[in-house]
Amino acid sequence: MFQTFTPSTSPDQSPPRLAALRDELKKEGVDAFLVPRADRFQGEYVAPCDDRLAWLTGFTGSAGFAVVSGKVTALFVDSRYTLQADAQTPGEITILPWPKTQLSDWLKDEIGRGKIAYDPWLHTESQIRKLNEAFEDTGLSLLEIDNLIDRIWPDQPDAPDARFSAYPANLAGKSHDDKRAEITEALRDAGQKQALITLPDSIAWLLNIRGSDIPRNPVPHAMAILHDNGAVDLFATHSKTTEIASHLGPDVAVHDPGALINHLKTLDGPLRIDPDSAPKILFQSVEKAGVSIEEAPDPVLLPKAKKNPTELQNTREAHLRDAAAVTAFLAWLDAQPIGSIDEITAVKELEQRRRASGQLLDISFETIAGTGPNGAIVHYRVTEETNRQTADGDLLLVDSGGQYIDGTTDITRTIPIGAPSDDKRKTYTAVLQGVIAISLARFPQGTAGRDLDPLARAALRRMGKDYGHGTGHGVGVYLSVHEGPQRIASTSGIALEKGMILSNEPGYYEEGAYGIRLENLVAVTPDSQDDWLAFETLTFVPFDRRLIDTAILAPFERDWIDAYHAETKGKVMPRLASDEARAWLEKATRPLTDPA
Known part of the structure; x- marks a missing residue:
């Protein structure tokens, strides 16, 4: 099927959507809301239901983020997207060069004092930590909130539900049993009991599976906990995994995605978490439960690369x-x-x-x-x-x-x-x-x-x-x-x-x-x-x-x-x-x- 050529939104649709979002800011008593491009999997490419930045601003690039305050909307993009952002967004949106202009500096100058709201599923621990450090001794503070755009998006698409498929070992070069053994050996050597894996392509490589939740990228929307004995708790909609149950085998248990937070709280740790990819809400939930955390990169990244x-x-x-x-x-x-x-x-x-x-x-x-x-x-x-x-x-x-x-x-x-x-x-x-x-x-x-x-x-x-x-x-x-x-x-x-x-x-x-x-x-x-x-x-x-x-x-x-x-x-x-x-x-x- 040929690709379509219809943009997800247009400049004239953005102003009323921004106005509706500002109404939500007033209801919540917050001064600004952060709108990242990323979804909860920190993907460059996102499913239609997660394409909030494009729906709100008109900008369809694969990198960037926005801040909406009571008076100003700022869109931060790097040099690849300056011309595109200018062409796709209405005049009321200010285009700012990133990283030359840092978010924290702009918020200090533009907002000064107030509450900056964000969805803790869409920002990593590192991102929020960096902002909190920048806000020390200022009048700015961060506030977790459910996603305000989801409240005002009346025809927001459903989450993707495509079924996963097995990727043949003769193409992967290794069975997923061997891959899990390789990664868990590294966990044991580091004294870590489990690793939280939140990147879909890491899970695809580790378990020799593929998906179609994201257009053009054959990755599965899922998260996982890898244990030091090689067992995996896979958090994905059961309907997506029925056809690959025999491929996954007895060492991979499938759970509903909504069970992840409670499951994390039961771990004894040390639990390896990548602060650069794990959503803030997961990191925070583990901390509150008293589970021992070791911050380290996703253990699958280098072996996959x-x-x-x-x-x-x-x-x-x-x-x-x-x-x-x-x-x-x-x-x-x-x-x-x-x-x-x-x-x-x-x-x-x-x-x-x-x-x-x-x-x-x-x-x-x-x-x-x-x-x-x-x-x-x-x-x-x-x-x-x-x-x-x-x-x-x-x-x-x-x-x-x-x-x-x-x-x-x-x-x-x-x-x-x-x-x-x-x-x-x-x-x-x-x-x-x-x-x-x-x-x-x-x-x-x-x-x-x-x-x-x-x-x-x-x-x-x-x-x-x-x-x-x-x-x-x-x-x-x-x-x-x-x-x-x-x-x-x-x-x-x-x-x-x-x-x-x-x-x-x-x-x-x-x-x-x-x-x-x-x-x-x-x-x-x-x-x-x-x-x-x-x-x-x-x-x-x-x-x-x-x-x-x-x-x-x-x-x-x-x-x-x-x-x-x-x-x-x-x-x-x-x-x-x-x-x-x-x-x-x-x-x-x-x-x-x-x-x-």
């Missing part, structure tokens, strides 16, 4: 299957008359190409296809209202991916429509140089994403240009397309380890004109030098030779592009079904010394 050989081999196959679909799409796109297609047509055609494999389970996120100035909106999502026709001289930025049973893909290519300008060619080449720099990086163990991030920006910075997002995010295997804790970003101190999959996606965005982003996925692999690491490229789709200015490339960069294109041709050509696509790939992968 470090893909085993089976997962890596499977995801290589998924990426080649996906590469054939994207290549066929690019061949089709090049055959269209200049200016004859629009963004929605491109999105639908690309999804159709992926579905033609017969193995696409879903796209991995809503496809980004932005031409001209829309390409400068980093996480642009086309709608019927914003849909733009391609035009001669434009660039078309297409960021997309697929969910296959054996892997999750994410690829971005930027394509010229007609003849590109010299400025666009030079900027595109600088972005490509960033991709090459990451692809060729070799680094000692212990190197973090923040150490590599400057490599991707060097060529752009020599031109006085840069981009406001990170260079890479983690990616799962038939799981979330954005997976932690690994990243390539200035803020990430997580050491990169063998088996981690990350995106490699530098870019540049000229507001009101064009956007350029290039993205491959890479896996961390051992280097030939002892105790060092390198990257293995997983994505094989040509870069557009028409946008490459060979004059500014170093010899090693030209060699890399030619070798990448030769490997792409060898891997993808046998998978193409049409003569037209094969002819296009032959031309697209010629050495840079050949005429364009």
